[in-house]
Amino acid sequence: MKTEKQYKELTIKEFTKAADIYETGHAGIYEMCKEDYPFIASELEKEDYQDLLDCGCGTGPMISLLYEKDPAKHYTGIDITPRMIEVGRAKNLKGVDWVVGDCENLPFEENSFDAIICSNSFHHYPNPQNFFDSAEKVLRPGGRLILQDYTAPKPLLWLMNHTEMPLANLIGHGDVAARSLDEIRTFCGRAGLKVEKLKSAKKFRMHLVARKRA
Numbered sequence: 001m002k003t004e005k006q007y008k009e010l011t012i013k014e015f016t017k018a019a020d021i022y023e024t025g026h027a028g029i030y031e032m033c034k035e036d037y038p039f040i041a042s043e044l045e046k047e048d049y050q051d052l053l054d055c056g057c058g059t060g061p062m063i064s065l066l067y068e069k070d071p072a073k074h075y076t077g078i079d080i081t082p083r084m085i086e087v088g089r090a091k092n093l094k095g096v097d098w099v100v101g102d103c104e105n106l107p108f109e110e111n112s113f114d115a116i117i118c119s120n121s122f123h124h125y126p127n128p129q130n131f132f133d134s135a136e137k138v139l140r141p142g143g144r145l146i147l148q149d150y151t152a153p154k155p156l157l158w159l160m161n162h163t164e165m166p167l168a169n170l171i172g173h174g175d176v177a178a179r180s181l182d183e184i185r186t187f188c189g190r191a192g193l194k195v196e197k198l199k200s201a202k203k204f205r206m207h208l209v210a211r212k213r214a
Contacts, residue, residue, distance in 0.1 A: 004126040011124045011174025015081040022059045036119040036148040037062055043146045043209055049114035055103040056121020060088035067093050104130035108138045115144050122149040126176050132191035139212040150178035151206035
């Protein structure tokens with residue numbers, strides 16, 4: 001098993017290479033991220049918000065979609081890979097903030113955001129509880145965390161985490177682990193987030209909506 005530092009170094013190396021193709025038609029395995037966007041958008045449409053944080057934003061494809069629909073809102077993207085943020089910043093979206101940072105230790109003041117989204121980034125976090133704790137801190141009371149990532153029934157999850165993920169590490173990917181719904185529920189509970197929606201979906205996807213208590 002790799003150390004926290006090694007996983008994060010692998011992630012930065014992987015996505016430095018991917019940054020320039022991430023939003024093209026040649027993005028390879030990263031194309032699947034697009035399948036998460038409709039769920040996130042539909043959840044965001046259910047309630048008004050002004051300040052949104054995209055954790056593990058990459059080059060900001062989700063921010064671009066949201067900005068196109070409503071440029072008056074305030075969007076912030078954070079990613080651990082500097083090159084991803086460089087590509088996002090080069091879009092010159094007025095009023096959008098781009099931050100190089102660690103989603104396990106979000107560098108923002110308490111009660112800064114009405115909504116946090118996280119799509120296909122969470123399985124790169126070696127300290128998942130830190131992410132949920134940090135998200136709870138920077139959300140405003142009543143704010144929502146909308147997260148999508150991998151999950152699977154427990155036997156398949158074991159195979160993913162003990163065969164697929166280590167093989168991905170060998171070829172230069174920073175994948176750490178996919179988590180069960182029970183684990184996600186526990187992480188949220190410990191962070192003080194109330195789970196409002198948590199389910200598995202097609203293609204080993206997990207949908208989570210959790211709220212900071214008012």
